[in-house]
Amino acid sequence: MTTRTEQQPAEPHAADSHDLIRVHGARENNLKDVSIEIPKRRLTVFTGVSGSGKSSLVFDTIAAESQRLINETYSAFLQGFMPNLARPEVDVLDGLTTAITVDQQRMGSDPRSTVGTATDANAMLRILFSRLGTPHIGPPAAYSFNVASVSASGGFTIDRGTDRTKTEKVSFSRTGGMCTHCEGRGTISDIDLTQLFDDSKSLSEGPFTIPNYTGDGWAVRVIAESGFFDKDKPIREYGKKERHDFLYREPTKVKINGVNLTYEGLIPKIQKSFLSKDRESMQPHIRAFVDRAVTFAECPDCDGTRLSALARSSKIGGVGIADACAMEIRDLAEWVRGLTEPSVTPLLTKLQHTLDSFVEIGLGYLSLDRASGTLSGGEAQRTKMIRHLGSSLTDVTYVFDEPSIGLHPHDIQRMNNLLLRLRDKGNTVLVVEHKPETIAIADHVVDLGPGAGTAGGTVCFEGSVDALRASDTVTGRHLDDRARLKETVREATGVLEIRGANANNLQDVDVDIPLGVLCVVTGVAGSGKSSLVHGSVPASEGVVSVDQTPIRGSRRSNPATYTGLLDPIRKAFAKANGVKPALFSANSEGACPTCNGAGVIYTDLAIMQSTATTCEDCGGKRFDASVLEYRFGGRDISEVLAMSVTEAEEFFREGEARIPAAHRIVERMADVGLGYLTLGQPLTTLSGGERQRLKLAVHMADKGGVYVLDEPTTGLHLADVEQLLSLLDRLVDSGKSVIVIEHHQAVMAHADWIVDLGPGAGHDGGRVVFEGTPADLVAARSTLTGEHLAAYVGA
Secondary structure: OOOOOOOOOOOOOHHHHOOEEEEEEEOOOOOOOEEEEEEOOOEEEEEOOOOOOHHHHHHHHHHHHHHHHHHOOOOHHHHOOOOOOOOOOOOEEEOOOOEEEEOOOOOOOOOOOEHHHHHOHHHHHHHHHHHHOEOOOOOHHHHOOOOOOEEEEEEEEEEOOOOOEEEEEEEEEEOOOEOOOOOOOOEEEEEOHHHOEOOOOOHHHOOEOOOOOOOOOHHHHHHHOOOOOOOOOOHHHOOHHHHHHHHHOOOEEEEEOOEEEEEOOHHHHHHHHHHOOOHHHOOHHHHHHHHHHEEEEEOOOOOOOOEOHHHHHOEEOOEEHHHHHHOEHHHHHHHHHOOOOHHHHHHHHHHHHHHHHHHHOOOOOOEOOOEHHHOOHHHHHHHHHHHHOOOOOOOOEEEEEOOOOOOOHHHHHHHHHHHHHHHHOOOEEEEEOOOHHHHOOOOEEEEEEOOOHHHOOEEEEEEOHHHHHHOOOHHHHHOOOOOOOOOOOOOOOEEEEEEEEOOOOOOOEEEEEEEOOEEEEEEOOOOOHHHHHHHHOOOOOOEEEEOOOOOOOOOOOOHHHHHOOHHHHHHHHHHHHOOOHHHHOOOOOOEOOOOOOOOEEEEOOOOOOOEEEEOOOOOOOOEOOOHHHOOEOOEOHHHHHOOEHHHHHHHOOOHHHOOHHHHHHHHHHHHOOOOOOEOOOOHHHOOHHHHHHHHHHHHOOOOOOEEEEEOOOOOOOHHHHHHHHHHHHHHHHOOOEEEEEOOOHHHHHHOOEEEEEEOOOHHHOOEEEEEEOHHHHHHHOOOHHHHHHHHHHOO
8 A cells, every 4th residue: 555645845846936927028019118927827907098008918919929939839831821920029028828819800701601610510510410310411511501512524544555545434523512593602692783884875985883993994994995895885785795795704815005904794893803802891982882783682592591402401300400500509509409319429519518608608699600790899709719618728828808898787797707717727817808897807907008009008007906996097096987877868859760670680679769869779789789770770871870890901001091181181282392192192102112101121031020120211201202302381291190190180270281171080080089199100000999989080070960889989998988978979969869889888877868678689689678768777677787777877
């Protein structure tokens, strides 16, 4: 028998000393030599005003370096297929573990990408049906709407030497589940030809109403000079062959002015150049054209299921794979739980766990056939979390970017429990967050600030939540802020009647949305808020809709280009100096020839990280030296783009540099709290909250009487929410009607009217459970929203 003597170690083991992540001298983006120690196997929340440097520290420094070090462990061959990650601007990073980031980036919006394909739930269902489905139609690919059925046959000759040849016949077939009509998309598109061209005009008269199809552009020249058409003949007089060539001709090589080009019919060209792109990534004028010219309808062959008739015919207990994918996930989980086939027990166990994870994380109201591009930022983030729940990995660093986004106060506690579970398994959890409910569960808090942009980038506080509450930082002062209910609310000037709304889960909703006031539409996640507002409020010229879609842009994009501010500035420079406006664009004729207007020169070092060095010729100013000699108001174009919004507002207001159009734009940017941004700052360096407000500033210029805002508090600090409420008040006081889809209690308390949907999510929601003033909602406490709002205002 072995005896064991318990001995206390004389000193801690060396391996136990690595219990901190040490960051020294971090200078990424606006960070100012930040040095900090973060405890491992704890939940640390990073907070601070929008743009203070939270994401720069957590995502761009800690998580980015962890990923880069992991990539370096692979062979040089594999690294050649990976993105080249530059080392963050930091002196020392010590104690890192493997980092898994779960951000707010929308999931791929490819038409064939669904919740099921993004989480592997579809793959498991296909295997299940290929084993148990009757009639048996083939392997798992036979149930996939991404796999087409193909068959081929032919012969080949084998040469075996002198006079010895052998001919063999081969055939190949593969059964896929793709609907051949819609090619697995579930919808078919129809193009309105009257929106493409005026058929009373000839090619020489410029008949096209398509963006970028101008008279002297290559797109039009290829058509007009292809030799297939009489340029002076009206399009409506084309014969059958001419019309076919004009609209549908296959790609054909043509020579125009000695240049070899390809002519293609207008319809396939439109489909390739416009319809193959993500709608949200299009420029506004192109998106407007697509909305005007293209209509999408459910595929009549597959009824929107994306699957072939053969794939839909195979069933398990009367349920086909299309039926299973159309169920709400919580109902699908119950159906799977009722299957008891011993031969597929491991598969059923794994599928059951995945579906239960959806329910546990608050997404049980979704269905697997929901297009992934239609998920909100919060839903996409929680969908990505699915694969990490139940993982056997420990000592991993999980990095979350505002996991409470899109969550009703009722749902936040469930999210908090998931974060604590990850921590209790021995993982380090780093969370960028603004909501007090999530900050409250932190073991350690790091507050960055004190301001945003150049006024931020320093650590103002680190310690416990109680110590933060007692501190004099911006976050500490606002942590216990509670918006008070209004003593008097505005009276409606009219109503927007919604009758029989039944989009998605709405159950024939009848509701009157008051106009001339601040109306908040709320309810638990999945209750039907967006379906009611976006699906029922007519998208007329009088309605300005600001959704959650993130603004996109490269390193060459900046607030001046995104807001349209650069256009009046360039024209003013050109007029003052008697030259072309194009000279004052770093993306056009005025670009520095050495760096092509980028301001930096990138050196590609194959598998090593690419290096970026400031261009020596322009000094990072992006413009050619000759352009910088032209001045306006005593400044050159690079000095104007280096101004902050606040400086620019004063610069363009009066005097010789007065530009009313430019002043209006910077004034709107200042109104949304972006006075500290520089006009030429790359969009890639802006935080999520800054991008959201920049987008709001652009839409404030739209002419309309009704503003529809979808969760405008996304990415906003508690202090920034006050400024947003002031902005909403100014919009309403100027005669506008503002409809806000929102979960934030401060916005609810500030509303004139509340429409609360519920009582639950999915098929348990879709009904109006309350409409009235915030005071009435608090007094009644008849809904989940009422209970949480009452607790928030201390009623």
